[in-house]
Amino acid sequence: MTLATREQDKGRVSEERKKLRAQYSNYENAVTLISSIENWFHHRWGSGDANSLKDFDRFPDYDGLKPDFHVAFTTPYLLCGEVTKTFRPPDQGGHKDVEQLVRFSQWRPTPEPVSRSSALDVVLLVSTESDDVAAAAVLRARQSSDPSEHPGAPIVILGYRRDRERIDREDYIVKWRPHEGNSRFSEPNVSSDPSVEGLNELLTKTTHHPIPVDQEALDVTRKNPFINDDPPPLYTLVRVVWPALNELLTDTERDQLRLEGRVEKRVSFSQLMSASIVQAVSERQAYLRRALAFLVECDSASQVQKGQDPEYLVKFDLTELHAELDYFADKRARRIVRGAKRKTTRHKGAKRQRAKAPEQPKLF
Amino acid sequence: MYELSSDIVRKLDEATDAVERREVAGARVVPIVLRRRLTDLIRRRKQLFHEWKERRTPYGMDVWFSRRLRPSAKTPKGRLVTGEFALLEVAADLALIVSTLNSDAYTNGLKHLLRRVYPLATRPFVSSSTLADLISDMAAGRGWRDVSVAAIGYCRETRAFRHEMQRQPVRDAALEMAQQSRDLHRATISFRDSQGRERLRCAFDRYGAASLRQGSLHTMVEELVLPLVAAFCAKSHEFDVAIAAETPEQKSVLLVYPEGTLTESEELEAVCGSIRTGDGLGVSVIHLNPYLHAQVLDYFTGAAVDLTVVDGRSIALVPRTSNSGPAIERITATIFRFFGEGRIRVAELAALKGGHDPGD
Numbered sequence: 001m002t003l004a005t006r007e008q009d010k011g012r013v014s015e016e017r018k019k020l021r022a023q024y025s026n027y028e029n030a031v032t033l034i035s036s037i038e039n040w041f042h043h044r045w046g047s048g049d050a051n052s053l054k055d056f057d058r059f060p061d062y063d064g065l066k067p068d069f070h071v072a073f074t075t076p077y078l079l080c081g082e083v084t085k086t087f088r089p090p091d092q093g094g095h096k097d098v099e100q101l102v103r104f105s106q107w108r109p110t111p112e113p114v115s116r117s118s119a120l121d122v123v124l125l126v127s128t129e130s131d132d133v134a135a136a137a138v139l140r141a142r143q144s145s146d147p148s149e150h151p152g153a154p155i156v157i158l159g160y161r162r163d164r165e166r167i168d169r170e171d172y173i174v175k176w177r178p179h180e181g182n183s184r185f186s187e188p189n190v191s192s193d194p195s196v197e198g199l200n201e202l203l204t205k206t207t208h209h210p211i212p213v214d215q216e217a218l219d220v221t222r223k224n225p226f227i228n229d230d231p232p233p234l235y236t237l238v239r240v241v242w243p244a245l246n247e248l249l250t251d252t253e254r255d256q257l258r259l260e261g262r263v264e265k266r267v268s269f270s271q272l273m274s275a276s277i278v279q280a281v282s283e284r285q286a287y288l289r290r291a292l293a294f295l296v297e298c299d300s301a302s303q304v305q306k307g308q309d310p311e312y313l314v315k316f317d318l319t320e321l322h323a324e325l326d327y328f329a330d331k332r333a334r335r336i337v338r339g340a341k342r343k344t345t346r347h348k349g350a351k352r353q354r355a356k357a358p359e360q361p362k363l364f
Numbered sequence: 365m366y367e368l369s370s371d372i373v374r375k376l377d378e379a380t381d382a383v384e385r386r387e388v389a390g391a392r393v394v395p396i397v398l399r400r401r402l403t404d405l406i407r408r409r410k411q412l413f414h415e416w417k418e419r420r421t422p423y424g425m426d427v428w429f430s431r432r433l434r435p436s437a438k439t440p441k442g443r444l445v446t447g448e449f450a451l452l453e454v455a456a457d458l459a460l461i462v463s464t465l466n467s468d469a470y471t472n473g474l475k476h477l478l479r480r481v482y483p484l485a486t487r488p489f490v491s492s493s494t495l496a497d498l499i500s501d502m503a504a505g506r507g508w509r510d511v512s513v514a515a516i517g518y519c520r521e522t523r524a525f526r527h528e529m530q531r532q533p534v535r536d537a538a539l540e541m542a543q544q545s546r547d548l549h550r551a552t553i554s555f556r557d558s559q560g561r562e563r564l565r566c567a568f569d570r571y572g573a574a575s576l577r578q579g580s581l582h583t584m585v586e587e588l589v590l591p592l593v594a595a596f597c598a599k600s601h602e603f604d605v606a607i608a609a610e611t612p613e614q615k616s617v618l619l620v621y622p623e624g625t626l627t628e629s630e631e632l633e634a635v636c637g638s639i640r641t642g643d644g645l646g647v648s649v650i651h652l653n654p655y656l657h658a659q660v661l662d663y664f665t666g667a668a669v670d671l672t673v674v675d676g677r678s679i680a681l682v683p684r685t686s687n688s689g690p691a692i693e694r695i696t697a698t699i700f701r702f703f704g705e706g707r708i709r710v711a712e713l714a715a716l717k718g719g720h721d722p723g724d
Contacts, residue, residue: 032657215680216611218672219611222611239659246661246666248666254666259411277685318644321663323648324646324661325648
């Protein structure tokens with residue numbers, strides 16, 4: 001292999017690794033934002049004087065529609081929440097996002113809450129750079145909709161950004177701006193007690209409001225680190241599957257790890273499901289299977305038995321496991337680049353055979 | 365408190381005599397807190413050595429070992445290190461390793477075992493202030509003066525050890541080091557009585573390991589090593605934080621540092637790096653800037669622990685698996701040793717609201 005090729009490969013591996021890390025970060029940031037929101041609702045109205053929060057659901061299912069969160073209050077009041085980083089203009093692919101929002105706003109829960117003009121409010125949290133784009137898209141969707149059709153619930157658009165000025169913690173700063181197309185929350189919302197500050201007092205009638213990322217917020221997802229969106233397999237592997245496999249090592253395997261620095265463990269899917277760390281996410285079998293497949297694609301495991309309860313041989317090598325996230329991202333990236341090269345070489349070889357003999361690879 | 369049997373005292377006195385007669389340069393005592401039976405520890409770890417011969421004695425056992433070292437530049441065919449030590453069984457949860465080995469046999473032989481006893485046993489580890497207090501209290505209790513003849517401290521900024529040769533009471537040495545962001549790790553102390561006579565000279569460190577230079581091994585063990593082990597064990601249960609059903613009730617082990625210690629991403633990375641120096645500890649950084657959220661896995665116990673820093677000064681350790689006590693204890697000792705010492709507190713997450721002072 002020439003030096004130039006090696007440099008090229010290093011560059012490609014680095015690119016692939018960055019892609020995997022970016023996917024991981026995007027999901028992790030969404031998880032943190034939603035957990036911080038959940039924590040904020042629990043603190044304000046989950047106990048104490050207000051105590052009107054009935055449920056915060058991070059995995060709502062509206063007959064197949066899957067918003068990012070759903071909050072129910074005893075008022076009664078329902079809030080459907082969606083979180084996104086950037087809102088693309090409808091002509092650049094954002095029309096699907098708007099349609100989804102409108103569908104959320106038209107959803108009616110059963111049983112329906114009485115004496116309300118609309119079944120629920122929809123709130124969209126979007127990064128402050130594109131809250132105006134979102135508002136304009138919603139306005140256009142409303143204007144172009146069939147007037148005989150139910151107008152749907154109010155869609156409240158809140159812009160958020162991370163506040164990094166504080167040294168003692170990080171906050172999400174949430175802002176409501178009076179763009180055309182934006183709505184305020186219905187009244188009453190979180191409580192029928194007028195002395196309790198509601199969503200409008202806190203969010204739409206102030207310049208901004210901080211939602212803290214504190215210890216409790218980060219702890220929300222300790223047992224179940226997922227949100228409604230499907231996670232990238234690297235995330236599931238690092239946060240659930242790999243810790244579960246570590247949990248399942250036997251004393252003998254740990255001794256071998258201690259004495260020789262490495263061990264291979266044979267484990268079945270059903271054994272993985274018995275680990276304590278998996279219990280809170282046991283319905284997410286598809287995620288776990290995808291993570292195991294990813295582990296195989298990292299060359300850290302091989303599937304040794306197929307079927308309903310597949311078995312894997314997993315490699316533990318202590319010299320490589322000091323920084324697992326970096327390690328697995330790197331191994332997967334290398335495998336992707338190797339796989340792509342093999343495809344190109346095969347392709348090139350086939351073409352060249354017609355013209356002349358294929359060039360021999362330089363052996364180093 | 366631990367009691368030394370007469371057989372153990374006899375063995376310690378034998379070693380003292382050997383030091384006095386200058387048959388050996390010194391005698392070293394290393395405590396290990398047993399989490400499993402000593403026989404299990406030996407059965408599962410003697411494979412670390414090429415040869416291992418043990419002989420039961422009234423105080424525990426004598427061990428003779430040989431270890432084959434890998435080839436190096438100086439020894440292209442590798443070499444054999446041999447040595448022997450005594451294992452004193454003080455209690456079901458405490459053993460003392462007594463050796464008169466030279467530096468090479470200790471480093472390449474015995475230390476090889478000591479670094480691998482976890483999780484079957486734990487090397488105790490206390491803070492510099494506890495170490496200094498134990499030494500001062502011991503001296504005061506006997507009407508002696510303690511003088512630090514040589515001390516080494518670990519500097520958080522340079523991540524290196526520095527020697528301090530100024531003669532002063534150990535507490536003063538520790539305080540001076542603390543003011544310079546250094547943690548006292550080991551001191552060689554000369555204990556003098558009211559007539560100025562030296563009664564005991566030994567080195568003593570945060571792991572409770574003590575090396576006798578002059579005096580009585582029995583005194584050194586009784587007055588320094590055992591109290592350190594007791595101080596360590598008294599705090600051990602604090603790390604056994606249970607997994608709560610709901611987040612607000614969840615407790616965390618908090619390692620609190622001076623304000624501003626953990627505000628830069630380099631400092632947060634240094635914390636992760638310090639944990640990674642521990643054998644069998646893996647750290648995945650989930651989020652780094654400006655707050656830290658990391659996952660720590662302990663491959664020797666199967667535990668998973670979440671680590672967060674959201675206030676720029678405290679590291680919170682929260683268990684994700686139910687057997688995380690020993691892992692949290694080990695992570696704490698590793699951070700204290702390779703990053704810097706903080707104060708330990710156990711607090712409910714709900715109490716740690718932003719801006720709240722973690723307190724004393």
